[in-house]
Amino acid sequence: MPNYHIVGQSVQRKDAARKVTGRILHVGNIEMPGLLQVAVLRSPYPHARILRIDKSRAEALEGVVLVLTGADIAAMPEVDPFFGPAFKDQPILAIDRVLHVGDPVVAVAAVDRRRAEDALQLIEVDYEPLPVVLDVLEAVKSGSPLVHQEFRPAGMFADLDHVEAGEKSNVCYHFKLRTGDVREAFQEADRVFEDTFTSPPAQHMPMEPHVTLVYLDENERINVWTATQSPSFVRTQLSNTLGLPMNRIRVRVPYLGGGYGAKLYAKLEPLVAVLALKTHQPVRYALSREEEFQTITKHGAVAKIKTAVKNGVITGRRCQVFFDTGAYADIGPRIVHKSGYTSAGPYRILNVWIDSFCVYTNKPPAGAFRGFGVPQVIWAYESQMDIISRELDIDPVQFRMRHALNEGEPFATGTPVHSFGLKESIEQAAQAIEWSRPRPPKKTQRVRGKGIASGVKAVLTPSISGAIVMMNADGSVNVLSSTVEMGQGSDTVLAQIAAEELGVCFDQVHIVQPDTDVTPYDTITAGSRSTYHMGNAVRLASNKIKTQLLSVAAKTLKAKPEDLVARDGRIFVTGCEEKGMTMGDVFLAKFGSLGTTITGEAIYQPSAVPTDPETGQSEKCTEYWFPSASAAEVEVDLETGQIKVVKFISVGDTGTAVNPKHCRQQLLGSALTHLGLTLFEEMVFKEGQLLNGSLLDYQIPSLKDLPGHFEPILVEVPHDTGPFGAKGVGETGTLTVSPAIANAIDDAIGVRIRDLPITPEKILRGLAEKDPEQHPVEASG
Amino acid sequence: MKQEVLLQVNGTEEKLYLEDADTLLEALRDHIRLGSVREGCGVGTCGTCTVLLDGRPVSSCFILAARVAGREITTVEGLGQEGALDPVQDAFIEQRALQCGYCIPGFILAVKALLDENPSPSQEEVEEYLVGNLCRCGSYPDILNAVRAVKDRSPG
Numbered sequence: 001m002p003n004y005h006i007v008g009q010s011v012q013r014k015d016a017a018r019k020v021t022g023r024i025l026h027v028g029n030i031e032m033p034g035l036l037q038v039a040v041l042r043s044p045y046p047h048a049r050i051l052r053i054d055k056s057r058a059e060a061l062e063g064v065v066l067v068l069t070g071a072d073i074a075a076m077p078e079v080d081p082f083f084g085p086a087f088k089d090q091p092i093l094a095i096d097r098v099l100h101v102g103d104p105v106v107a108v109a110a111v112d113r114r115r116a117e118d119a120l121q122l123i124e125v126d127y128e129p130l131p132v133v134l135d136v137l138e139a140v141k142s143g144s145p146l147v148h149q150e151f152r153p154a155g156m157f158a159d160l161d162h163v164e165a166g167e168k169s170n171v172c173y174h175f176k177l178r179t180g181d182v183r184e185a186f187q188e189a190d191r192v193f194e195d196t197f198t199s200p201p202a203q204h205m206p207m208e209p210h211v212t213l214v215y216l217d218e219n220e221r222i223n224v225w226t227a228t229q230s231p232s233f234v235r236t237q238l239s240n241t242l243g244l245p246m247n248r249i250r251v252r253v254p255y256l257g258g259g260y261g262a263k264l265y266a267k268l269e270p271l272v273a274v275l276a277l278k279t280h281q282p283v284r285y286a287l288s289r290e291e292e293f294q295t296i297t298k299h300g301a302v303a304k305i306k307t308a309v310k311n312g313v314i315t316g317r318r319c320q321v322f323f324d325t326g327a328y329a330d331i332g333p334r335i336v337h338k339s340g341y342t343s344a345g346p347y348r349i350l351n352v353w354i355d356s357f358c359v360y361t362n363k364p365p366a367g368a369f370r371g372f373g374v375p376q377v378i379w380a381y382e383s384q385m386d387i388i389s390r391e392l393d394i395d396p397v398q399f400r401m402r403h404a405l406n407e408g409e410p411f412a413t414g415t416p417v418h419s420f421g422l423k424e425s426i427e428q429a430a431q432a433i434e435w436s437r438p439r440p441p442k443k444t445q446r447v448r449g450k451g452i453a454s455g456v457k458a459v460l461t462p463s464i465s466g467a468i469v470m471m472n473a474d475g476s477v478n479v480l481s482s483t484v485e486m487g488q489g490s491d492t493v494l495a496q497i498a499a500e501e502l503g504v505c506f507d508q509v510h511i512v513q514p515d516t517d518v519t520p521y522d523t524i525t526a527g528s529r530s531t532y533h534m535g536n537a538v539r540l541a542s543n544k545i546k547t548q549l550l551s552v553a554a555k556t557l558k559a560k561p562e563d564l565v566a567r568d569g570r571i572f573v574t575g576c577e578e579k580g581m582t583m584g585d586v587f588l589a590k591f592g593s594l595g596t597t598i599t600g601e602a603i604y605q606p607s608a609v610p611t612d613p614e615t616g617q618s619e620k621c622t623e624y625w626f627p628s629a630s631a632a633e634v635e636v637d638l639e640t641g642q643i644k645v646v647k648f649i650s651v652g653d654t655g656t657a658v659n660p661k662h663c664r665q666q667l668l669g670s671a672l673t674h675l676g677l678t679l680f681e682e683m684v685f686k687e688g689q690l691l692n693g694s695l696l697d698y699q700i701p702s703l704k705d706l707p708g709h710f711e712p713i714l715v716e717v718p719h720d721t722g723p724f725g726a727k728g729v730g731e732t733g734t735l736t737v738s739p740a741i742a743n744a745i746d747d748a749i750g751v752r753i754r755d756l757p758i759t760p761e762k763i764l765r766g767l768a769e770k771d772p773e774q775h776p777v778e779a780s781g
Numbered sequence: 782m783k784q785e786v787l788l789q790v791n792g793t794e795e796k797l798y799l800e801d802a803d804t805l806l807e808a809l810r811d812h813i814r815l816g817s818v819r820e821g822c823g824v825g826t827c828g829t830c831t832v833l834l835d836g837r838p839v840s841s842c843f844i845l846a847a848r849v850a851g852r853e854i855t856t857v858e859g860l861g862q863e864g865a866l867d868p869v870q871d872a873f874i875e876q877r878a879l880q881c882g883y884c885i886p887g888f889i890l891a892v893k894a895l896l897d898e899n900p901s902p903s904q905e906e907v908e909e910y911l912v913g914n915l916c917r918c919g920s921y922p923d924i925l926n927a928v929r930a931v932k933d934r935s936p937g
Contacts, residue, residue, distance in 0.1 A: 012874070019882030020870040020889060022817020022857045029816040114802070205917050207821045207829050207883040257819070257883025258917050289822045487881025487918045661877055669880060669919030695822035695915075702912050703921045710922055 046688025102294025177616030185316025208257020339373030449748025466520030475583030503566020528728030641760030791859025
């Protein structure tokens with residue numbers, strides 16, 4: 001690895017001191033005179049027609065400033081009442097129909113939260129219940145009740161050009177991949193394996209729920225402070241929604257209390273903007289935790305996978321994946337596309353047929369969730385990899401290594417893989433869990449087993465990051481970037497990249513927080529893309545400044561620019577450190593005055609070839625891949641079905657780790673979330689009503705759920721166009737957790753679980769089915 | 782109906798006009814503007830809104846403000862500020878025990894109370910004490926290291 005000075009160091013977070021003192025800025029802490037608070041009346045039905053709304057008593061309540069319905073919004077001539085990133089299918093407030101329990105119907109803005117909530121009690125709404133569709137496999141059948149009569153593409157993203165207008169179906173997007181001859185592969189196979197794996201809808205659970213504040217400034221411009229991962233998108237959405245030029249809208253984002261995909265695209269912003277426009281007062285809407293459950297979820301999915309094997313080699317695979325996107329598509333179609341093409345796995349399989357569907361149901365909308373649909377498909381293919389290898393009596397690690405793609409080999413899309421540390425990741429995981437060590441005899445009530453899983457996700461391509469870097473005459477630097485700091489450490493990593501490229505100290509770099517008046521466009525802070533995309537933009541912009549600095553210094557120092565080095569805020573002749581000058585000297589030499597600035601700007605936009613709509617083939621479907629492997633050792637209690645994770649290893653190919661400590665935290669943090677999703681997290685619905693919609697009933701991992709031994713391993717296969725070789729890591733740790741645990745359980749007790757979460761009840765049922773005499777199970781629901 | 786309530790917060794007496802239903806969280810966040818006190822669940826289970834009441838950690842979203850008049854309330858603002866941090870705050874920084882940081886003030890206060898009560902807790906005692914504080918970023922391993930670091934540093 002080249003000799004970097006700041007890149008590759010686990011430097012301390014820029015925001016640490018502000019976070020331990022509670023001084024860090026969140027949207028909830030912003031104060032403003034006359035600030036109104038919002039409460040929203042939500043649908044009690046999964047699908048119903050709105051017959052009548054009477055809001056007169058609520059309007060008369062003291063302290064209530066505005067009571068707003070969908071009809072009121074539809075009557076605003078300049079406002080488009082529907083929004084959404086893929087389809088314009090979501091009304092700001094319900095119009096005519098409600099499509100899920102918790103669908104917003106009436107909004108109240110009042111002087112304080114309690115007044116707004118009191119007003120909700122005074123609103124009367126009459127509904128006529130309509131037929132509902134809740135199951136994703138029912139929803140795709142013809143004759144099933146329709147959630148939407150038609151859908152209109154939003155036209156917001158280049159990579160969603162392929163979503164089409166449609167009607168008379170609950171399938172709003174269908175991804176297809178066809179390569180080779182799958183029929184022949186199955187005909188000639190000596191073994192065929194067919195399995196179905198399911199994942200339930202679940203919650204992101206950022207500890208900070210969604211919150212948005214909007215006010216009109218002295219120029220009547222729309223000013224938005226919001227907890228979003230996508231400030232640039234929110235501005236575009238509000239421009240479209242309100243019919244205003246983009247420079248009439250200013251979106252600022254302070255620090256986020258977590259995001260994990262929940263805070264992508266527009267959520268509360270259209271409603272709060274309309275309330276601010278109507279009331280001419282600042283308005284804040286902060287969701288309660290219960291509302292959070294009704295606002296955005298992780299996609300539940302059903303994945304059917306059929307695999308042909310001949311002579312111990314996988315020759316063909318057919319995947320059908322049904323993603324439950326709920327009542328509004330949100331970014332579902334992109335999730336189905338990006339996860340869809342990886343559904344057969346990172347393996348050498350010559351004949352592949354994939355159908356992946358984005359399906360409307362009458363449930364709360366599902367959107368991006370750390371991993372972007374890929375954990376749901378890896379759950380299927382990696383569980384089945386173990387089923388096949390055990391059935392064929394081939395070691396599961398060897399079976400994966402036999403099929404894992406090598407550098408330069410084509411993925412199922414036809415795209416050759418590059419910077420692909422998959423095999424290294426599998427090997428590291430196997431070694432760390434002592435895979436080849438003989439298993440102890442299983443004699444006790446608690447039985448141990450080991451499992452391994454691998455997989456890969458591809459970064460969203462194309463996408464765009466712009467950055468402006470300003471160097472001041474004292475050598476200090478301001479970086480203008482719309483990347484959102486939500487805990488991942490982007491401020492720190494971008495400052496490391498700027499400092500490395502410019503040759504200044506890390507502490508001299510300040511990252512300006514997203515502000516669409518000031519910071520350039522960035523697609524989103526998501527999908528493990530910021531270190532690579534924004535990192536490249538910051539590096540390129542910094543390089544433009546450095547070129548100017550070196551050319552001035554070269555004249556003064558009477559040296560060639562290529563013989564100069566910038567480091568720690570000085571520029572000097574290579575190998576002759578005393579012959580140099582400070583950045584301040586360079587500015588004086590260039591401008592003859594201090595107080596000046598040098599500015600560099602760059603836009604980083606990798607290209608992609610769109611996947612063919614019929615075959616899913618593309619010369620280049622993605623800019624980079626991030627392979628993952630997990631290894632688990634579990635202990636299963638045969639009496640209680642309890643599962644203890646004794647050891648868990650999370651391995652990720654991050655490319656060059658710009659800040660190794662952050663990378664390790666990303667691997668473990670995302671793995672822990674997915675341990676929760678694997679073992680107990682699930683949104684439970686009955687007839688469209690959520691049964692566990694609060695943190696009293698929905699559990700997430702606590703300190704007590706940590707594995708006994710919990711270890712991250714970084715595999716650093718540099719990417720040739722990554723900033724200093726970096727890729728991304730935010731989602732890597734999520735990808736392979738669930739199948740690693742299920743495979744370890746199978747190894748321990750010979751029970752194969754196909755439906756997440758893997759609860760003790762399912763373990764006991766599995767034991768009873770396998771061996772009714774040894775494990776009689778009492779009848780249960 | 783608003784009533785005058787006297788709260789002792791971070792060593793200062795605060796005179797507030799509160800409704801009976803106002804929670805301690807609302808009093809601290811909306812009236813005294815202490816930015817570290819944040820709502821995470823509203824039902825007393827996530828620990829994000831933890832404050833110390835006479836030195837013991839409580840969920841401020843689940844306590845009526847008027848009920849704790851006169852008792853000593855501590856938030857991280859009262860623990861230490863930059864340049865003069867509490868050893869627990871220092872340990873959280875050194876051990877990198879934070880990511881988004883939203884839950885961290887609650888954790889710091891809970892750790893502070895734990896170590897004041899029991900300067901050398903076992904691993905099980907630490908887990909038991911902190912089980913009510915949730916961190917979705919998954920910083921728990923680093924938080925445990927921070928607890929260990931304070932424990933090892935304290936005299937005796």
